[in-house]
Amino acid sequence: MHKPKRTPKGRRSADSGERAYKAIRKQLVEFKLKPDQRINEMALAKSLGVSRTPIREALNRLASEGFIALTPNRGFFFKALDIDALLDLYELRAMIECGAFTLMCERASDAERDRLKDFWDGVKADYRERDPDDILVLDEGFHLLIAELSGNPEIVNQLKAINARIRFIRRIQIQHVSHDFDMVNTHSQIVDAAMKRDVAAGTALLKSHIEMTVSGAQRALKDALLNVYMEKSDSSSGRRASRPR
Amino acid sequence: MHKPKRTPKGRRSADSGERAYKAIRKQLVEFKLKPDQRINEMALAKSLGVSRTPIREALNRLASEGFIALTPNRGFFFKALDIDALLDLYELRAMIECGAFTLMCERASDAERDRLKDFWDGVKADYRERDPDDILVLDEGFHLLIAELSGNPEIVNQLKAINARIRFIRRIQIQHVSHDFDMVNTHSQIVDAAMKRDVAAGTALLKSHIEMTVSGAQRALKDALLNVYMEKSDSSSGRRASRPR
């Protein structure tokens, strides 16, 4: 009695809409498609082994989230995240995070703000030794926790949506370890400001923290675009072929 | 050149997905559905004269935008906009608009800021005499123009999305004309601050302007919910039966 849901052949097994959404978003986030490239629904459907219906559902969701654009009767296009859009998103992110920090200082209880401190104390020691994927998760987690402690779920949602769109760049950026050190330090300072409910210090730190990463992000994006246009069809280099995770 | 798109019979004419989206959103925005009510796709499809496919597309979009929620295998539910969510959205809106104002002061040229002044000068005279629908459009337009002048299109998008979700409440609120007067006055003061690039004054005005409307919005929401639960199924009153448009 271990789930009688046998899957005799290639029959419907799970929520393929959700799977399609995640798979496609992964491709977008990793720049598997070229900017402004048309997205072929049938090709996607075949490659994921489902029909066009869940594909279209996923594409519609992605369009709502700003990843892709829909032109009537011509289909979906991968919306290039150009430098301008990147700056805009970072700017919006800084704005929202500063607001969240302010609200947190005004409203979060001591116990709640302790959660932020505990979180950061728990990871800061070996933060720099972790691999980039972990760092990304932890960094997003840190900033999201501030958003949560603001007590405003809408802020959390917005921040999550923004994070998804800039995640790929941040991922590259983290590999360029240049200012990793500052990050650890700055996060600690932000925690200190939070414990003291020091709005001015915290927002100033956040603002410069995020804005400082912008120049790095620009470089990362340039690299990414270069890679995309250089074409990855030369399968010669298996640099990251057998990545364990 | 008046669109040669004839529609011989009941044949597929235009993008029914878009029409469905707008129609459904209108129903949501106007609280035609009860909070937490399950949305029946087939019924919607029949009432709009299309199949379930464009309906589902529209529902997915609306779910991405936060209007409704999707529970797997159980369908879409109208997400009640309760008092808390309303406050959260107003808070987020204030945060974003203050940020937009700041950016506008930093970056918009004199000519651009003149656009704001011209816009407001053009409508403020007979602002209070207009009907509520016009006022709503003008008010949203005023605030959106600030967002546009920030030079950050992502801010504009966010603000539009938020506006859509609180539009119904604002519409009711405007009818309760109580603080209409303050609105005209405050908008003028905001324009003044913008012309002087006075960030502190402008953001303070915006913040209190938006927060001041919160209490009104709360009352409006209470009224709306009351109406919804009082039921409109008594078709005796044809109050808005033959509404021309």
Add this chain to the structure above:
DNA sequence: GTCAAGAAAAGTGTAGACAATTGTGCAGAC
């Protein structure tokens, strides 16, 4: 009368087919 279990009904999730539109290539005019 209440509750439980099972059957029937209703509804969602996905597939596949067709209609409408857009894109492409070929033939012929100039």
Add this chain to the structure above:
DNA sequence: GTCTGCACAATTGTCTACACTTTTCTTGAC
């Protein structure tokens, strides 16, 4: 050689059908 039409191919938008899941209804035990 280039351009204009026109047929044909590719692709999107929508519909219908059906499998699976959830909900409702019915029936019978207690």
